[in-house]
Amino acid sequence: MRPDDDRGEPELPPGPSAAKRALRAAMPWLAVLGLFVLWEVAVRAFRIPDYLLPAPLEIWSQTYALKAMVGMHTLATLETILYGFVMAAAISLPLAVLVTASPAIASAVYPLLVIVHSIPKVALAPVLVVALGANELPRIAITFLVCFFPLVISIAAGLLAVPAEYIEMCRACRASRLRELWRVRLPYAVPFIFSGLKVAITLAVVGAVVGEFVASEKGLGYLIQSSTAFFKTPLAFGAIVILAIIGIALFQAVVAIERAFFPWAVSDDRFRE
C-alpha cells in the first residue's frame, strides 16, 4: 500500500474570508467617499465661494433641483457618445482588415489616416457644423474622428501580430484569405481590439463634449458652458461628475463584454510563452 492511500483528496486552501473580500471590494468606494468628505470640509472651513469651488453637497442639491433638464442633457451626450463610438467601431474594423490585407493598400491608406488624425478635432468642429448643419451630426462626426484612429491602429496591430507559424498553418491547409481572417487573425486580434475599444470609449466622451462645446444647444458640454457663463458653477460641476460617471460606466461595460464573450482573451497567459 502506498503511504498516502488513505489520506483522501487534499483540501483547497481557504481563500480570503468574506469580510476581507467585502472590505477589498468597498475600498475604492470608501476612498472616493473620503475624498468628497475632505472636499466638503475644506470648502466650508476655508469659506471658498460657490462660484470658485462649490462643495459636493451644494453641487448635488443644485444639480438635483434641475434633474429633468440635466437628465435631458445627459441623454443627449450619451447618444452622441454611443453613435460616434459605434460608428468608429463599425468603420475601423473593416478599415483595419483592408489596411492589413496588403502592403500596397497599407502604404496608400496609412498616410491618409495619419493626416486626418493630425488635424486637431476642435479646429475641425466649426467647419463640420457648416458642412453638416446645426444638428447632432457634427457632434457625432467629431466623436467618431476622435476615437476611430486609435481603434484602427490597435486592430491593425492585432491582425498583424499573429505569429508566422499560425499563418503558415493556414497556408498549409490551403485556407482562403477569408477563412484565415475569420478563424485565426480576428480571434487572435480580440485582445488588441478590446484594448483599442477601451481607449476609444474614453476618447468618445472627450469627443462628444468637444463637439458640444463648439456646436450645440444640448448635452453636458453645452450645460457646462452655459452654466459657467452665468456663474452657476455647482451645476457645471454636477455635469462634470456625470461625465466622469458616464466614462467609468461605459469603460466598465466594455470590460464586462470582453469578460463575458472572450474570457480566453482576458488572461494574459497566451502572451507569456
Next chain:
Amino acid sequence: MIQIDRVDQVFRARDGAGVVALRDVSLRVEANSFVCVVGPSGCGKSTLLRLIAGLIPCTRGSISVSGQRVDGPREEVGFVFQKPTLLPWASVLDNVLMPLKLMGRPTEGPRGRAMELLAMAGLAGFEQKLPGELSGGMQQRVAICRALIHDPPILLMDEPFGALDALTREEMSLELLRIWTERRKTIVFVTHSISEAVLLADQVVVMSARPGRIDRVIDVKVPRPRNFDQQGDPEFQRVSHTVRELIYANRKAAADAP
C-alpha cells in the same frame, strides 16, 4: 513518395544580399518510410520541409510528391511545427478539427475520428479543455493529432519534440512509432537529437551547413519494433557514431575554413 531533384534555395536577406539556404539537394523518400533529418542549426532543415510542404517555391530544381510536381500546399501533407501553435481560444477538439475548418470541409463527421486520435494520444477527457490548460507535452500531442486529422499520407515534422523535456520526448518518440506502425505514412522528421533520429528512422539524412546540403544518407537496420533498450545494440551504436562523426567533421571543416 517524395522526390527532391537538385534543389537550390536562395533567400533574400534583410540587407538585400542572397542567403543560400540549400545547395544542390537531391533526396528520394520512399512511400511509407520514416526519414529523419539531422544537421547543425541553420543548415536548411526547416527550409527543406517547407519546400516539400509547398509553403515556399524552390529557387531552382524541382520537388514532386506522389509523382506530382509541388507548386503549392497540398492536402495530402500534414505539418507539425516545432511549437504546438495551437489556437488559444479554441478547445482541444476544435484545434484538432482546425485543418478541416480551414479547408472548408465539414467537421461533424470527423468529430469521432478526432476523439479517437485524442484518445490514442492519451488525451481522452481533455477534448473541451483550452490549450493553455495543458502541459507542453500534451499540447504537442494535440498538434500531432491535428496534423493527422485529415489522414495525410505524408507527415512533415519540424523538431516537434524540441521544446519537451527528455522523458516526455522519449515517451513521445515511442508513441509516434506506434502511430506510424498502426497506420503507415511517409514521415520526414527533423531533429537535433541523434539517438532520436536513429531510434525512429529507416534512413537518417545528415546535412551540413553553409551552404546547406545533404552530406550522406545512412540506412538504419536496427530491427523493428524499436525501443530505447536497443541503444546498446551494435547497429544502433554504429549508426549513431557515424552520424556524430559526420556532424563533428563538418563542424570542424566549417571552423577551419577562413
